[in-house]
Amino acid sequence: MTSEEIKQTLLQQLKGIAPDTEPEQLQPDDNIRQTLGIDSFDYLQFMVALDEKFGIQTPEEDYGKIQTLRELTEYIEANVKN
Amino acid sequence: MLEYKMPSLGADMESGFLREWHVKPGDRIRKGDIIAEVETQKGIIEIEVFEEGIIGELLVNLDEQVPVGRSMATILTEEEAASGKAIPAAGVKAPIPETAAQAVPAEEGAQRAEGPAIPEHAPESHHIRASPLAKRVAAEKGIDIATVHGTGPEGAITRDDVEHAIAAQAAPAKAAREAKEEAPAKPAIPKEKTPTPATIPDTKAEVASPSIPEPAAPIPTAKASASADTIRMAVAAAMGKSNREIPHYYLETKIDMSKALAWLSETNKQRPVKERLLPAALLIKAVAKALNDIPELNATWENGLQRKELINVGYVVALRTGGIMVPTIHETDTKTLDEIMQALNDLIPRARALRLRSSELADSTITVTSLGEAGVEVVYGVIYPPQVALVGFGGITEQPWSENGMLTVRPILTATLAADHRASDGSTGSKFLTAIKNYLQQPDKL
Incomplete structure (x- = not known):
């Protein structure tokens, strides 16, 4: 999966979790939660979606490392099992 | 024979608009079944029944404004139904232009004449059996109603059918939009977008030229803002009433959250990941357990104090478009943390989509609001009438904390209580907040 494909999947998942936001407007370094107004419930759903899409069990202590689209894409690239 | 009446879905509600029947005369219903969808200021609410029986008559027309307490339908016992009393044969003569009945062919015209007139805003695609709500949602979302497979009474298209069609289209929608931009006049696009062309109802042939609504229009925003206005008004009405009528008193306490975290x-x-808990689940359970100890606050004030047997915590959900919804977690004290978490995972997305059921809006006996994530430390709430208490939780922040004569830094949560002084006094409120604090020191026992 390329970076672009990962990004598109992430945007699709964010749209599914928070349909009243516009994830496609996110810049690579925007804080996702702050920019879209995503609370801890939405965020947990997002983590569940990442698990289902990429097979990644993100530990809670890693949440702080994946706050932007850029960080998240790199994190998935590093952790996804090819 | 019982009469099913328009329920009150909050202190501020005076009436609602019937948008869809899920039943027809002769249908067997059980406790908890959803029989109708009613539009209120808080969105479209699925109305449940709390009786068993058989639907006799539907007494309300689609799109009619129905005051709280007005009869909407009759519910018959087995015996009454068996005697044929009050059930129109095969439902055809129901005195309601039921969803499907709008498209009743000419040969049934004589019977129809007995019924009320067709709603004057007869929709453009009137050959298609679809509820007005389904048509409206389809129009808003840019779905050609003729391409939707109906699963309602007599094959009528319901809102759920339209939403399934929307969901099925969601993924390819962007590509389809782009394709449409390239070839704007191509009428075949809706067909391509339709996931299962075989399910197109045969009535499609009767549609002269299916007008293709502009799918690129940012309808969801428009819809959301309309809803945001009405929700704002609902919040305004309830909070205005609260502030006029309820003499609030406030208490607060700081809670060391290190053990809980x-x-x-x-x-x-x-x-x-799927089974992880959030702090809110602990807070809600601690409130429910504290209410078991101090039941005076699990009550309403309606011509005096009315204590409630079941502890149903209402949890405030902030909508991104403004306004709040307060769905109920039923019998919160009997639920495990996992069950509370499951309830939240179910309720919060539906609250945000304005798709709650009547019991989820009307049954709360106390409200919990947690504003922590917005960054504030303390919240002083306004009680949701006719309840008598509201618990507010601020954010958890690192603060200096002294314990056993030593100064240290701990994750601290400030809990507040807003309570109705007609119903309780400060000493009761104080015991209640202290109980919450104590329960949060023993998270494994929650």
Whole structure:
């Protein structure tokens, strides 16, 4: 999966979790939660979606490392099992 | 024979608009079945019944404004139904232009004449059996109603059918939009977008030229803002009433959350993502357990104090478009933390989509609001009438904390109580907040 494909999947998942936001407007370094107004419930759903899409069990202590689209894409690239 | 009446879905509600019947005369219903969808200021609410029986008559027309307490339908016992009393044969003569009846062919015209007139805003695609709500949602979302497979009474298209069609289209929608931009006049696009062309109802042939609504229009925003206005008005009405009528008193206490957070972190480490808990689940359970100890606050004030047997915590959900919804977690004190978490995972997305059921809006006996994530430390709430208490939780922040004569830094949560002074006094409120604090020191026992 390329970076672009990962990004598109992430945007699709964010749209599914928070349909009243516009994830496609996110810049690579925007804080996702702050920019879209995503609370801890939405965020947990997002983590569940990442698990289902990429097979990644993100530990809670890693949440702080994946706050932007850029960080998240790199994190998935590093952790996804090819 | 029972009469099913328009329920009140909050202190501020005076009436609602019937948008869809899910039943027809002769249908067997059980407790908890959803019989209708009613539009209120808080969105379209699925109305449940709390009786068993057989639907006799539907007494309300689609799109009619129905005051709280007005009869909407009759519910018959087995015996009454068996005697044929009050059930129109095969439902055809129901005195209601039921969803499907709008498209009743000419040969049934004589019977129809007995019924009320067709709603004057007869929709453009009137050959298609679809509820007005389904048509409206389809129009808003840019779905050609003729391409939707109906599963309602007599094959009528319901809102759920339209939403399934929307969901099925969601993924390819962008590509389809782009394709449409390239070839704007191509009428075949809706067909391509339709996931299962075989399910197109045969009535499609009767549609002269299916007008293709502009799918690129940012309708969801428009719809959301309309809803945001009405929700704002609903919140305004309830909070205005509260402030006029309820003499509030406020108490607050600081709670050391280090034990609760450490327990949560350890517990979540051993769980797959899907089963993780959030702090809110602990807070809600602590409130429910404290109410078991201090039942005076699990009550309403309606011509005096009315204590409630069941502890149903209402949890405030902030809508991104403004306004709040307060769905109920039924019998919160009997639920495990996992069950509370499941309830939240179910309720919060539906609250945000304005798709709650009547019991989820009307049954709360106390409200919990947690504004922590917005960054504030303390919240002083306004009670949701006719309840008599509201618990507010601020954010958890690192603060200096003294214990056993030593100064240290701890994750601190400030809990507040807003309570109705007609119903309780400060000493009761104080015991209640202290109980919450104590329960949060023993998270493994929650």
